[in-house]
Amino acid sequence: MRVKNENINTKLKMNLQTLLVLGIFLLLIIVTLISPAGSEIYGKEIFAAFLVLIAFLFAFEIYLNRKDSQKINDLFLLIGLIIIFWEIITRLALVDTNLLQPPENVFAVYAVDYLTILTGIFSSLSILSLGYIIAVAAAIPIGLFMGWKKRLHNVAYPTAKALGPIPPTVYIPYAIALLPSFFASSVFVIFIGAFWPILVGVVGGVYNIDHRLINSARTLGLNDTTIMWKVLLPGALPSIFQGALIGLIISFITLMVAEIIGSSSGLGWYLQSQGQFANYAAVMAGMIVVSIVVIFVTMIFDRIQDYGLRWQKAQN
Amino acid sequence: MTKIEINNVSMNYELEEYSTSALHNINLHLEDGEFVSIIGPSGCGKSTLIDIIAGLKKPTQGTVIVGNREVTGPGPDLGIVFQDYSLFPWMTAYENLRFAIEHTNENLESKEIDEKAKKYLDIVGLSNFANKFPNTLSGGMRQRLAITRMFATEPKVFLMDEPFGALDALNRVHMQDLLIYLWSRGEKSKTTLYVTHDVDEAILLSDRIVVMTPLPGQIKEIIDIKFERPRCRNDIVKCAEYIRLRSNLLSLLNEEMLDALAEQEKHMRDLV
Numbered sequence: 001m002r003v004k005n006e007n008i009n010t011k012l013k014m015n016l017q018t019l020l021v022l023g024i025f026l027l028l029i030i031v032t033l034i035s036p037a038g039s040e041i042y043g044k045e046i047f048a049a050f051l052v053l054i055a056f057l058f059a060f061e062i063y064l065n066r067k068d069s070q071k072i073n074d075l076f077l078l079i080g081l082i083i084i085f086w087e088i089i090t091r092l093a094l095v096d097t098n099l100l101q102p103p104e105n106v107f108a109v110y111a112v113d114y115l116t117i118l119t120g121i122f123s124s125l126s127i128l129s130l131g132y133i134i135a136v137a138a139a140i141p142i143g144l145f146m147g148w149k150k151r152l153h154n155v156a157y158p159t160a161k162a163l164g165p166i167p168p169t170v171y172i173p174y175a176i177a178l179l180p181s182f183f184a185s186s187v188f189v190i191f192i193g194a195f196w197p198i199l200v201g202v203v204g205g206v207y208n209i210d211h212r213l214i215n216s217a218r219t220l221g222l223n224d225t226t227i228m229w230k231v232l233l234p235g236a237l238p239s240i241f242q243g244a245l246i247g248l249i250i251s252f253i254t255l256m257v258a259e260i261i262g263s264s265s266g267l268g269w270y271l272q273s274q275g276q277f278a279n280y281a282a283v284m285a286g287m288i289v290v291s292i293v294v295i296f297v298t299m300i301f302d303r304i305q306d307y308g309l310r311w312q313k314a315q316n
Numbered sequence: 317m318t319k320i321e322i323n324n325v326s327m328n329y330e331l332e333e334y335s336t337s338a339l340h341n342i343n344l345h346l347e348d349g350e351f352v353s354i355i356g357p358s359g360c361g362k363s364t365l366i367d368i369i370a371g372l373k374k375p376t377q378g379t380v381i382v383g384n385r386e387v388t389g390p391g392p393d394l395g396i397v398f399q400d401y402s403l404f405p406w407m408t409a410y411e412n413l414r415f416a417i418e419h420t421n422e423n424l425e426s427k428e429i430d431e432k433a434k435k436y437l438d439i440v441g442l443s444n445f446a447n448k449f450p451n452t453l454s455g456g457m458r459q460r461l462a463i464t465r466m467f468a469t470e471p472k473v474f475l476m477d478e479p480f481g482a483l484d485a486l487n488r489v490h491m492q493d494l495l496i497y498l499w500s501r502g503e504k505s506k507t508t509l510y511v512t513h514d515v516d517e518a519i520l521l522s523d524r525i526v527v528m529t530p531l532p533g534q535i536k537e538i539i540d541i542k543f544e545r546p547r548c549r550n551d552i553v554k555c556a557e558y559i560r561l562r563s564n565l566l567s568l569l570n571e572e573m574l575d576a577l578a579e580q581e582k583h584m585r586d587l588v
Contacts, residue, residue, distance in 0.1 A: 212401035215372050220419050220469065221392035230415070234406035311406045311449040 017073045018062055024080035025055040028087070037091050038104030040281075047107040054079065101281040109285035116270060117289055124266040125293070127183065128255050131190025135247060139195050140240070143202025144232050153203065160199050168193035168254045172261055186258050193254040194247035201243015205236025238312060241305045248301060252294065267293070318383045318472040318507050320346040320369065325378035327364055327533075337532035338364045342378070344526060344535065346473075351499070351508045353522040355515065355565065357572055361533025362511045366477045369509065370396045383472055392420035395471030397479045402462035403450045409461050410446040413437060413468055420469040436468040440494065456487035460494065467498050474499075474508040481513070489549070492520060500545065515565045519558065520547060525565065529572050531579075537568060 029051045036044035058076045062069050083103065089095060090102035110117065146156045168189050175185035209232065217231040233240075259268025267290050274282035306313070327339040339361040346352050354362045367373040369380050371390040380387040382394060396402075403412050413433040417424070424432070437443050440460050450458050459479055466474060479495075480488045499505050512518050518525050522541050529536045541561065543552050552558050 210401060212398060213404065215367075215390075216396075216398065216402050216404075218372065218390040219370055219394065219396045220416055221390060222419055226419065231404065234404070237406070311408075311451065 017077065018069065021058060021073060021076045021080055022055060024084065025051055028083060032104065036104045037087060037102035038108065040105045040108030042111040043104035043108030046110055047104050050107060099280050101284060105281045106284045109282045113282060120265060120267045120270045121289065121293060124255060124259065127186045128190060128251060131187040132194050132248065132251050135191045135194035135198055136244065139198035140202055143199045144206055144228050147203040147206025148232060153207065157203055160196055160203065164196035164200060168250065169257050172258055176262060182263055186255065189258050190251045190255055194251040197246040197250060198243045201239045202236055205239030206232050208239065209235040237308055241308065245301065318348055320473055320507055320509065321381040323379050325368060325375045325380065327361065327368065328376045340532035340534045342535060346507050346509060348507055349505045350523050351510065351521055352524045352526060353510045353512055353518040354526045354528060355512055355518050356528030357530055357569065360528040360530040362528055363477050366475050366509065366511055370394050370475050392469060393472040394475060395466040395469055395473065396475040397462045397466050399478045399481045403458060405450050408447050408449055409442055410437060412461065413465055416465045416469050432468065436464050440464045456483055456491065459483060459491060463495060463498065474506055476510045478511050478513065492517060496521065515562055519561055520549060527565065527568050530576065
């Protein structure tokens with residue numbers, strides 16, 4: 001009986017938290033519409049729309065995960081608290097409001113710059129995905145082969161470890177000098193940034209596959225190509241994903257830096273050029289976009305990883 | 317006709333400071349369709365011997381002939397089951413079977429492979445677990461699947477390295493029955509070499525038992541088991557012959573163990 005009561009209690013508590021989070025967003029929306037902190041045109045409308053969107057997303061996620069909603073509740077509570085914090089700081093002018101603009105002013109930037117930002121997202125993502133995909137496509141076969149043939153491994157693994165830590169941005173001047181366009185040289189630099197960590201992941205993965213599994217494959221009389229793609233690749237996959245995540249993060253940072261240095265489009269360039277004009281509302285708007293893009297990209301990565309390693313997860 | 321002939325096989329491991337002899341001058345001939353068990357204390361080289369016959373290791377000296385072919389590397393004619401690690405963890409039960417059948421029978425069509433994989437899953441009662449990954453299966457089910465995979469690839473000989481070593485007693489009894497069922501199911505039973513450290517298992521399954529001794533690994537004695545097949549577990553354990561065989565085997569193994577212990581003690585005394 002008591003256990004049942006406790007169950008009801010935790011259920012009620014979680015529902016209370018859900019209501020609290022919804023209440024926070026409702027309050028934020030009302031306050032924004034009635035007395036906005038910023039005065040830019042369209043600012044309060046866009047910010048309010050953004051809040052409504054988050055509230056709907058929250059309700060949707062809660063519905064999807066209604067069996068275990070604790071994580072979602074906590075996550076959105078944190079988002080709500082950060083926005084409240086932001087409001088309080090700017091309303092009370094606790095820091096220079098020119099540097100930290102109120103949310104309404106930041107979101108007003110989207111009404112003006114939406115086209116630049118959208119083309120920036122497109123330009124950044126196309127460079128990132130092209131460079132990253134080429135890096136994955138090159139690192140996997142090379143790494144599988146290197147991890148497998150001991151002689152090659154002994155030479156190549158130290159080389160990869162030595163070249164890996166060189167920051168990819170070092171290659172930018174060379175790439176710009178040697179390659180025809182900024183696009184091509186950015187793709188190259190992203191490729192370099194992602195290639196080494198993925199390669200090290202693949203080689204380490206192959207090297208650590210249990211030898212008995214490879215023996216088991218050999219007893220089936222498999223040829224080398226089949227062993228490489230059907231045994232070594234899946235066996236090394238956990239380690240490959242680790243390397244690929246590091247590669248993804250490095251290539252994202254590299255891309256931002258490369259755009260700051262030498263581009264005339266993209267999210268990094270947008271942040272840089274707005275910063276130069278001391279347009280800090282736009283810088284913050286850009287940072288919000290960057291973090292949303294990062295969340296989106298890592299979400300795709302996690303999906304692929306979950307699928308690729310579903311056999312491992314099954315353990316529990 | 318598939319015989320296994322092991323001629324003068326020796327295996328030395330060269331370590332940095334000294335070399336050890338894992339196998340010394342092994343001669344063993346298995347007749348077509350014979351079930352032979354190798355029994356011995358750990359470190360007597362029985363797993364090494366299986367690896368050599370499977371073509372996974374190259375002997376320092378001597379040859380292994382299976383059928384008409386001298387073994388130089390692993391191949392689909394040599395079916396093998398290890399204690400664990402025979403299955404690929406990233407493939408489901410069905411995919412594991414299908415993959416093995418596909419790559420050991422190059423001339424089968426896709427549809428035939430599917431049918432065969434399903435048929436074998438059905439025979440061993442794993443149809444309901446076709447889409448499960450090995451990690452989610454119990455140890456007993458995993459080994460059942462590994463053995464099924466070996467039978468499904470239809471090799472000429474079966475090599476098994478303590479396949480039930482990690483299972484509990486009850487599961488082991490089930491698996492022994494299943495093994496004998498699969499082994500004697502076709503028109504003609506296949507030549508089998510089976511490594512174990514379980515005396516009762518060896519007597520129940522084998523036509524002959526090879527007792528090995530360590531340091532260096534060599535054959536000490538070969539014992540014929542003449543119980544008629546099919547054997548009934550409950551009947552043979554009551555036979556006087558069974559009890560005699562069992563105590564004979566145990567004393568052979570014990571002798572070895574006592575010798576090894578005495579040796580070790582002497583070695584330690586020398587050190588002091």
